[in-house]
Amino acid sequence: MENRITDLIELYQIREQLVEKATTHQQKVKEAFDKKAKRNNFQVGDLVMKWDAFKEKKGNHGKFDSLWTGPFIISQIQGNNTFMLKSREGEPVFDGPVNGRFLKSYVI
Numbered sequence: 001m002e003n004r005i006t007d008l009i010e011l012y013q014i015r016e017q018l019v020e021k022a023t024t025h026q027q028k029v030k031e032a033f034d035k036k037a038k039r040n041n042f043q044v045g046d047l048v049m050k051w052d053a054f055k056e057k058k059g060n061h062g063k064f065d066s067l068w069t070g071p072f073i074i075s076q077i078q079g080n081n082t083f084m085l086k087s088r089e090g091e092p093v094f095d096g097p098v099n100g101r102f103l104k105s106y107v108i
Helices: 002-036
Strands: 047-051 068-079 082-086 103-105
Touching: 047 082
Parallel strands: none
Antiparallel strands: 047 068, 047 103, 068 082
């Protein structure tokens, strides 16, 4: 009976160690992901380029064609990572909002 109790205690301790090890591993993976993750902190008035999804498929673009169009100016922030764009002249260019994952900062 004593052997069984000591085995259960050892099993509980091993389980606690594994849980602790798993949480530290998850934290390391999260830190590595956060380090590589791109943060889009676009503000109204920023110059951005928009991904041209039509040209994305093979055959719709040449080898050296750019898959980005623009630059555009962010005119409004609609919601969570959603933006309204206008041209440099101030005219709206798209009928609806554009998702932030299709935008990147335009560097002059």
